[in-house]
Amino acid sequence: MRPVSFTLNGKPTRVTVDENRPLLWVLRDDLGLTGTKFGCGEGHCGSCTVLVNNEAVRSCAMSIGDVAGKKVTTIEGLAAGGRLNAVQDAFVRHTAFQCGYCTPGMILGAYALLLKNPRATRAEIVSQMDTHLCRCGAHVRIVQAVETAAAAMKGGTR
Amino acid sequence: MNPEDVKLPDDIDSELVVDGPTTFPVDRRDFVKLTATGLLVLVAIDRTGAIAAPQGRGGGYPTDINAYVHVGADGRVTCLVGKIEMGQGAMMALPLLLAEELDVAPASVDVVMGDTDLCPWDMGTFGSLSVRQFGPTLRQAAAEARAALVEMAAERLQVPASRLATKDGVVFDTADATKKIAYARLTEGKRIERTLTNKPAVKSPAAFTVVGKSVPRRDALDKVTGQAKYAGDIVPPGGALHARILRPPAHGATLASVDTSAAEKIAGVKVIRDGDTIAVLHEHRDEADTALALVKAQWTRNDPPFDDVTMFDHFLKAAPPPQTSGQGGNVADGEKLAAEVVERTYYDSYVAHAPMEPHAAVAAVEDGKVTVWAGTQTPFPLKNQIMQALRLPAEKVRVITPYVGGGFGGKSGSRQGVEAARLAMLAGKPVRVQWSREEEFFYDTFRPAAVIKIRSGMDGAKKLVLWDYLVYCAGDRGAAHFYDIPNHRTLTRGSWGGGGGAGAAGLHPFAIGPWRAPGANTNAFARESHIDELAAKAGLDPVEFRLKNLKDPRMVRVVNAVAQKFGWTPKAAPSRRGVGIACGIDAGTYVALMAEVAVDSTTGRVQVKRVACAQEMGVVVNPEGALCQIEGCITMGLGYTLSEEVHFKGGQVLDTNFDSYELPRFSQVPKIDVVILDAKDIPAQGGGEPAIVPMGAVVANAIFDATGARLYRMPMTPARVKAALAKT
Numbered sequence: 001m002r003p004v005s006f007t008l009n010g011k012p013t014r015v016t017v018d019e020n021r022p023l024l025w026v027l028r029d030d031l032g033l034t035g036t037k038f039g040c041g042e043g044h045c046g047s048c049t050v051l052v053n054n055e056a057v058r059s060c061a062m063s064i065g066d067v068a069g070k071k072v073t074t075i076e077g078l079a080a081g082g083r084l085n086a087v088q089d090a091f092v093r094h095t096a097f098q099c100g101y102c103t104p105g106m107i108l109g110a111y112a113l114l115l116k117n118p119r120a121t122r123a124e125i126v127s128q129m130d131t132h133l134c135r136c137g138a139h140v141r142i143v144q145a146v147e148t149a150a151a152a153m154k155g156g157t158r
Numbered sequence: 159m160n161p162e163d164v165k166l167p168d169d170i171d172s173e174l175v176v177d178g179p180t181t182f183p184v185d186r187r188d189f190v191k192l193t194a195t196g197l198l199v200l201v202a203i204d205r206t207g208a209i210a211a212p213q214g215r216g217g218g219y220p221t222d223i224n225a226y227v228h229v230g231a232d233g234r235v236t237c238l239v240g241k242i243e244m245g246q247g248a249m250m251a252l253p254l255l256l257a258e259e260l261d262v263a264p265a266s267v268d269v270v271m272g273d274t275d276l277c278p279w280d281m282g283t284f285g286s287l288s289v290r291q292f293g294p295t296l297r298q299a300a301a302e303a304r305a306a307l308v309e310m311a312a313e314r315l316q317v318p319a320s321r322l323a324t325k326d327g328v329v330f331d332t333a334d335a336t337k338k339i340a341y342a343r344l345t346e347g348k349r350i351e352r353t354l355t356n357k358p359a360v361k362s363p364a365a366f367t368v369v370g371k372s373v374p375r376r377d378a379l380d381k382v383t384g385q386a387k388y389a390g391d392i393v394p395p396g397g398a399l400h401a402r403i404l405r406p407p408a409h410g411a412t413l414a415s416v417d418t419s420a421a422e423k424i425a426g427v428k429v430i431r432d433g434d435t436i437a438v439l440h441e442h443r444d445e446a447d448t449a450l451a452l453v454k455a456q457w458t459r460n461d462p463p464f465d466d467v468t469m470f471d472h473f474l475k476a477a478p479p480p481q482t483s484g485q486g487g488n489v490a491d492g493e494k495l496a497a498e499v500v501e502r503t504y505y506d507s508y509v510a511h512a513p514m515e516p517h518a519a520v521a522a523v524e525d526g527k528v529t530v531w532a533g534t535q536t537p538f539p540l541k542n543q544i545m546q547a548l549r550l551p552a553e554k555v556r557v558i559t560p561y562v563g564g565g566f567g568g569k570s571g572s573r574q575g576v577e578a579a580r581l582a583m584l585a586g587k588p589v590r591v592q593w594s595r596e597e598e599f600f601y602d603t604f605r606p607a608a609v610i611k612i613r614s615g616m617d618g619a620k621k622l623v624l625w626d627y628l629v630y631c632a633g634d635r636g637a638a639h640f641y642d643i644p645n646h647r648t649l650t651r652g653s654w655g656g657g658g659g660a661g662a663a664g665l666h667p668f669a670i671g672p673w674r675a676p677g678a679n680t681n682a683f684a685r686e687s688h689i690d691e692l693a694a695k696a697g698l699d700p701v702e703f704r705l706k707n708l709k710d711p712r713m714v715r716v717v718n719a720v721a722q723k724f725g726w727t728p729k730a731a732p733s734r735r736g737v738g739i740a741c742g743i744d745a746g747t748y749v750a751l752m753a754e755v756a757v758d759s760t761t762g763r764v765q766v767k768r769v770a771c772a773q774e775m776g777v778v779v780n781p782e783g784a785l786c787q788i789e790g791c792i793t794m795g796l797g798y799t800l801s802e803e804v805h806f807k808g809g810q811v812l813d814t815n816f817d818s819y820e821l822p823r824f825s826q827v828p829k830i831d832v833v834i835l836d837a838k839d840i841p842a843q844g845g846g847e848p849a850i851v852p853m854g855a856v857v858a859n860a861i862f863d864a865t866g867a868r869l870y871r872m873p874m875t876p877a878r879v880k881a882a883l884a885k886t
Binding site: 021022025028029030032033034035036037038039040041042044045047074075076078079084088089091092095097098099100101102103104107126127129130131132133134135136137138139140141142143 | 244245246247374375377378379380381382383384385386387388390391393400441442443444445512513514515516561562563564566592594595782786789790791792793794815816817821822823824825827829830
C-alpha cells in the first residue's frame with residue numbers, strides 16, 4: 001500500500017492502495033466512478049477505456065501505480081461545465097448506441113483518436129475503433145458520429 | 159389498486175431505475191416529486207375482461223389501469239411497464255403508445271420499467287413482444303384512462319361527454335373552446351374511482367398523431383455521460399461486497415474437495431460455503447478475484463462423450479422423436495411430380511449471446527426484505543425464483559431492473575440474481591455478483607447447434623412440388639416455409655431451448671436457450687440456401703425463381719422492395735458479382751435482405767460490402783427505433799454467419815473470452831440501406847429480431863454467386879470457405 005497521486009477528471013486525486021491493483025477497479029470500487037465499464041477483464045473489448053495523458057488505455061489492463069503523476073480522464077470528466085463534448089454530442093445526434101454499455105469506452109476511444117488526428121478519415125476511424133466491441137450493432141452510427149465529431153473539432157468546437 | 163400500494167418508498171432516490179441528469183427532458187425526479195405530494199392517484203375502474211391477459215409463467219396482466227398509468231397533479235404522466243430496456247428501445251416505443259391513446263404530449267410522459275414493486279406483472283422482455291403483444295394492453299389501459307377523465311370532465315364542466323374532446327392533456331368542449339380542464343386538475347388532490355359503462359375503443363391508425371413519428375432516445379444523455387446505471391453499478395447504502403463464486407471446470411462436474419485456507423488469509427476476505435457453493439467476498443473486485451484464484455478445488459468430471467466436431471452425429475442419434483409442425487398435400491406425390499429430388503444437409507454451430515455487460519446483480523436485505531438490482535430480461539420470473547430459493551413470500555422480494563447492457567435472449571436466464579440474493583442473506587451484507595467474461599461464456603444459454611435435412615423437387619416448369627424438411631435441435635420457429643408448394647412437410651426434432659447443465663435429456667452438454675429469433679436464423683439459413691440452390695439448378699435468377707414460387711402478397715412485396723432498394727439486376731447464379739437474396743418471416747414481420755460480398759480466394763475471408771433490407775412490420779411506432787433494430791440485426795447477424803462458434807470438449811467450454819470467440823467488428827460492417835414499408839392497416843409487429851433471420855443465408859447465397867461454392871455450415875469461417883472453394 002502506498003499513496004498514488006494523479007489528476008482525475010481535472011482534479012488532484014490521491015489514493016492509498018496496493019499499486020498493482022487494476023485502474024478499472026480502483027476507479028469503480030474506490031472512487032465510485034462506475035461509468036467505466038467491466039466487459040471482459042482482458043483488454044479485448046474496450047468497455048473499460050479511459051484516457052491517460054490523452055491516450056486511450058484499457059483500464060482493466062493498467063495498474064493504478066502506472067498512472068502516478070499522470071492525467072486520467074473518465075467518461076464522467078468529459079462534459080466540462082455540464083456541456084457535452086463534441087463526441088458525446090455526436091453520439092446523441094446519431095443515436096450511436098443501443099444498450100449503452102460499450103458507449104463510454106467508444107466515446108473515449110474516439111476522442112483520443114480525434115485529439116491526435118482531428119482530420120481522421122473514415123478508414124482511420126474504422127481502424128482505431130476496430131478493437132472496440134459493440135454487441136448491439138450500432139457500428140454504422142458510431143462511425144457517422146465520430147465523423148461528425150471530427151468535423152466539429154476541426155471547426156474549433158470542443 | 160389503492161393509492162398506498164403505489165406510493166414509493168422514501169429512499170427511492172437510491173433505487174432509481176432510470177435516474178437522468180437534470181437537463182434531461184424526462185426525469186425520474188419528477189416522478190419522485192409527484193409521488194411525494196401524494197397525488198399519484200388517478201382512476202380505478204372495473205375492467206374485468208377488458209385487457210387480454212396472457213396467463214401462465216407466474217402471473218397475468220393486471221386489469222386495473224392504475225397499474226399502467228398515473229397522472230400527476232403537475233400534469234406529468236407516468237407509464238409503468240414490466241418490460242425492461244436493454245438497448246432495444248421499448249423505453250421509447252411504449253410511452254409513445256400511451257401518449258397516443260391518452261392524448262398527452264410524449265415529452266410529458268415518464269417511464270418506470272422492470273420494477274416488481276412498482277410495475278405491472280410481465281413475463282419478460284423477449285420475442286419482439288413489447289410492442290406487438292404488450293402494446294395493445296397498454297393502449298387499452300390508456301384509452302380507458304382517457305375515457306374516465308372525459309367522464310370526470312363532463313361532470314365538472316357540465317357538458318355532455320359526447321361533446322368533449324382531448325388534446326395535450328386537456329379535456330375541452332368542442333362547441334365552446336373556453337370550457338376546458340387539464341387532466342392534472344381533474345386528478346388533483348383527489349382519489350377517484352370510476353366504473354366505465356362503455357369500454358372505449360383504441361384509436362384507429364388513421365387517427366394517430368404521435369405514433370409513427372421518431373422520438374429521441376430517453377436514455378441518450380445518461381448513456382453518453384456515464385450516468386446510466388447498470389446492475390453492477392448499483393451501490394446500496396453502506397456499499398456492497400463483491401462475491402466471486404467457485405465454478406466447475408466443466409458442466410456436469412461435481413465438487414470432490416475444497417481448501418479455502420489460502421484465500422482466507424487475504425485481508426478483508428470473507429469466505430461463504432453453502433452446500434457446494436463456495437464464494438469469496440471482498441470490498442474490491444480485484445481482491446476477490448485474487449482470493450478466488452487461491453481456492454484449491456478437486457472436481458469429479460462427468461463429461462458427455464462429444465465435442466464441437468462430433469456433435470452432429472450425436473444429435474442425429476439422440477434427438478427426440480419428430481413432431482410435425484406443418485404439412486400439406488403428400489410428400490410421396492411430390493416425389494412423383496419432381497423432375498429430380500434434391501437432398502441436402504445443413505449444419506449450424508453453438509453461438510453465444512455475449513452481451514457487452516456480463517450478468518450482474520446487487521442484493522441488499524433490509525427488515526427481512528431482499529431487494530435485487532439485476533441485469534435481467536425477466537424481473538418477475540426472477541422474483542419467483544428468488545422467492546423459491548430463499549423461501550420468502552412475495553412481499554419480501556423486490557427485483558429492480560436498471561439499464562440492461564444487452565440481452566438478446568441471454569438474460570432471460572438470471573441465475574446471478576438468485577446467487578446475489580442468497581449470498582446477501584448469508585453474508586448479512588449487500589452483495590454484488592458480477593460475472594467474469596469466462597463465467598458469462600460458461601453459463602450462457604447458447605443458441606443450439608443444429609442439423610437440417612431438406613428433400614425437395616421442382617417440376618419441368620420450375621415450380622416447387624416437393625418440400626420435405628427435418629430440423630434437429632433448432633426448433634420450429636421459422637421452420638415452416640412460405641413458398642407455394644403443393645406437397646410439403648416440416649418435422650422438428652428437439653427445441654431451441656431447455657435444460658440446465660448436462661443438457662436437456664443429454665442432447666446438449668450445457669444449457670441452451672433463446673438467442674435473438676430463436677432457431678429462426680438456423681432454419682432460414684437452410685431454407686433460403688436450398689431455395690437458392692434450386693434456382694441455380696433451374697438456371698433462373700434467384701429473385702425470379704422466388705417470385706415464381708411465392709403467392710403470399712406480403713412476401714412478394716418485400717422481395718420486390720428489396721430488389722429496388724438494392725438495385726438488383728436479374729442474372730442466374732453464379733454470376734460472379736457476389737450478390738444474393740434471402741427472406742424470412744419472424745415475429746409477424748416480413749423481411750427480405752440482399753447482400754453483396756467479396757470473397758478472398760487465397761484466405762477464404764468474406765467481406766460483406768453492403769446489405770439492403772426491406773421490412774414490412776405493420777404499424778411502425780418509432781421509425782428511428784425500428785431502423786436501429788434493423789441495423790443492429792444485420793450487424794449482429796454477421797457474427798453467427800461468419801465467425802461466431804462456441805468450441806467445447808465434453809462439458810468444458812473452451813471459449814472463455816473475445817480472443818477466440820469473434821464478434822463482428824467495425825472493419826467488417828457493410829453499408830446498410832433499409833426501407834420500411836408502409837402497412838398501417840396491419841397492427842404493429844415485432845421489430846427486434848426479424849432482420850437478423852436471413853443474414854446467414856443471404857451471405858451464403860452471395861458467396862455462391864461470387865464463387866460457385868456452396869457453404870452448408872455456419873459460421874462460414876475462412877477455413878470452411880477455402881474448403882468449399884477447393885471443391886468447385
